[in-house]
Amino acid sequence: xxxxxxxxxxxxxxxxxxxxxxxxxxxxxxxxxxxxxxxxxxxxxxxxxxxxxxxxxxxxxxxxxxxxxxxxxxxxxxxxxxxxxxxxxxxxxxxxxxxxxxxxxxxxxxxxxxxxxxxxxxxxx
Amino acid sequence: xxxxxxxxxxxxxxxxxxxxxxxxxxxxxxxxxxxxxxxxxxxxxxxxxxxxxxxxxxxxxxxxxxxxxxxxxxxxxxxxxxxxxxxxxxxxxxxxxxxxxxxxxxxxxxxxxxxxxxxxxxxxxxxxxxxxxxxxxxxxxxxxxxxxxxxxxxxxxxxxxxxxxxxxxxxxxxxxxxxxxxxxxxxxxxxxxxxxxxxxxxxxxxxxxxxxxxxxxxxxxxxxxxxxxxxxx
Numbered sequence: 001x002x003x004x005x006x007x008x009x010x011x012x013x014x015x016x017x018x019x020x021x022x023x024x025x026x027x028x029x030x031x032x033x034x035x036x037x038x039x040x041x042x043x044x045x046x047x048x049x050x051x052x053x054x055x056x057x058x059x060x061x062x063x064x065x066x067x068x069x070x071x072x073x074x075x076x077x078x079x080x081x082x083x084x085x086x087x088x089x090x091x092x093x094x095x096x097x098x099x100x101x102x103x104x105x106x107x108x109x110x111x112x113x114x115x116x117x118x119x120x121x122x123x124x125x
Numbered sequence: 126x127x128x129x130x131x132x133x134x135x136x137x138x139x140x141x142x143x144x145x146x147x148x149x150x151x152x153x154x155x156x157x158x159x160x161x162x163x164x165x166x167x168x169x170x171x172x173x174x175x176x177x178x179x180x181x182x183x184x185x186x187x188x189x190x191x192x193x194x195x196x197x198x199x200x201x202x203x204x205x206x207x208x209x210x211x212x213x214x215x216x217x218x219x220x221x222x223x224x225x226x227x228x229x230x231x232x233x234x235x236x237x238x239x240x241x242x243x244x245x246x247x248x249x250x251x252x253x254x255x256x257x258x259x260x261x262x263x264x265x266x267x268x269x270x271x272x273x274x275x276x277x278x279x280x281x282x283x284x285x286x287x288x289x290x291x292x293x294x295x296x297x298x299x300x301x302x303x304x305x306x307x308x309x310x311x312x313x314x315x316x317x318x319x320x321x322x323x324x325x326x327x328x329x330x331x332x333x334x335x336x337x338x339x340x341x342x343x344x345x346x347x348x349x350x351x352x353x354x355x356x357x358x
Contacts, residue, residue, distance in 0.1 A: 099184050100195045103161075104202065107181040 004066050008047035016040035035083055039076035046072060127206040127230060129156040131222070132196030133178075134189055135213035139167040146176040148219040149211065159199055160213065163192040169213070190297035197291035209282045217280040221320040225282035234316035235287045236308060238273075239280035244319030257341050261302055264348065269309045274317060276302050287313055290358060296351070299344050303351050310356040 019036045022028035028036075046053045046069055057065035131149055135142055142160065149158055160173040164186035173180045181195055193210065200208045207229050211217045217239070225237045242258075261276045279301050283291070290311055296303035308315060 096187065096191050099187060100191065100198055103181045103183045103195055104199050107159075107179060107199065111179065 005047060005050060008066065008069055009044065012040055012044035012047050016044060032083075032087075035076065035080045039073065039080070042076070043069060043073060126155070128204065129153065129226070130196070130200045130203070130205040130208045131156050131158045131211055132161065132193065132200065132208055133158060133211050133213045134161045134163055134192035134196065135165060135169050135173070136163040136186065136189075136192075137165045137167050137169060138213040139165070139169045139172055141215040142169055142213045143172050143176065145211070145213060145215050145219065146173060146178050149222070150177075152219040152222060156209075157205075159196055161192045161196050163187060163189070188297055190295055190300040193300060194291060194295035197288055197295060200288045201292040205288060206285050207282060208288050210279055212279055216322050216324065218321060218323055221280070221322075222282070224318050224320055225280065228316050228318060229282050229284050232284075233314075235313040236281060236283045236315050238275060238278050238305075238315065238317050239320035239322070240275035240278060240317040241320065241322050242274040243317055253337055257337060260341070261344070264345070265302065265305055268306055268348070268352065269315065271315070272317075273305070273315070276305055278322075280320060280322065294356065296347065298347065299340060302344050303347050306348055306351040307354075307356055310351070310354070311358040 015036070019028065019033055019040055023030060023033050046056075050065075053065045053068055057063075057068045060068070062068050062071070131153065133142075133145070133149075146158060146160075149156065158173075158178040160170070160178045160180045162170040162173070162180055162182045164183055170180050170182055179199075181199060183192060183195060187195075196210075197208060207226060209222055209225060211219065211222070221239060225239050228234050228237045258275070258277065262274055265273045265276045287308065290308070290313070291304070294307055294311075296307065305315060
């Protein structure tokens with residue numbers, strides 16, 4: 001076993017264990033962990049199963065098989081960052097809607113209070 | 126009788142808002158005025174309240190698009206028939222509002238844009254601004270297949286259909302140009318009306334010369350994206 005393979009296995013295992021631990025402790029929601037889990041599992045499989053890595057590398061014309069690991073990791077990172085951008089967009093839209101609704105209902109409340117006050121005043125007389 | 130709301134987004138407009146609210150009331154006694162206070166740090170909201178306007182305070186500075194949309198949401202929730210956008214900085218003379226409302230009341234269009242360049246306008250922009258305005262006009266005229274002369278004008282009146290549409294979809298950063306594209310994609314009718322505008326009383330334009338090029342590129346990109354966007358009425 002090459003030392004590069006051992007390093008790759010340790011890193012993939014490290015990612016997998018960290019992600020699982022974060023989910024277990026409730027610090028990472030499952031829906032945001034799926035891509036992380038998938039990338040860790042795929043990287044782990046490719047690091048342990050040298051034959052598969054070599055075959056894919058040969059089929060795709062990659063001269064040095066371990067660099068396929070970098071490519072796979074890079075693609076997963078792109079996917080994860082894109083996923084984040086989508087989530088951020090949706091969060092900022094929700095945040096906007098929420099802020100607008102709060103502002104509008106504060107205005108309703110103010111108007112209502114003013115009118116309510118007037119009516120009580122009238123009753124008093 | 127039409128229920129009319131004048132929407133006035135305001136960010137640090139304490140200098141001018143005290144003049145503009147009474148002027149709107151004088152010209153449109155039956156209209157409600159909603160000042161959307163976009164996180165002002167000065168007395169904008171207090172002055173508006175004292176002058177009897179409705180005031181909606183946004184919890185933080187959300188930008189002109191979000192502020193305007195808040196006004197439209199308020200109008201939709203309260204069943205207003207017509208909404209008019211008026212700048213709080215005093216460049217939109219309230220005595221011109223009736224010209225904007227008229228085509229909406231007569232159901233000639235869904236949105237009326239006050240144009241400084243139609244008819245006997247007296248507005249002479251600087252060269253750089255003029256080029257920008259011409260490019261936008263050409264592009265938007267091509268997209269909407271109708272002649273538009275003042276696409277960046279924020280002096281507008283809309284009917285109930287557009288109020289509801291804007292409450293759901295309103296562009297964020299530089300909304301005037303984009304709003305035209307979105308409305309057109311949703312098959313609303315737009316008309317331009319000749320109005321006079323004034324140099325602003327207080328505050329400064331959201332577009333400084335330095336930002337002009339950046340503004341143009343950003344709006345052009347946004348318009349191209351809007352063309353691709355799925356728009357539901």
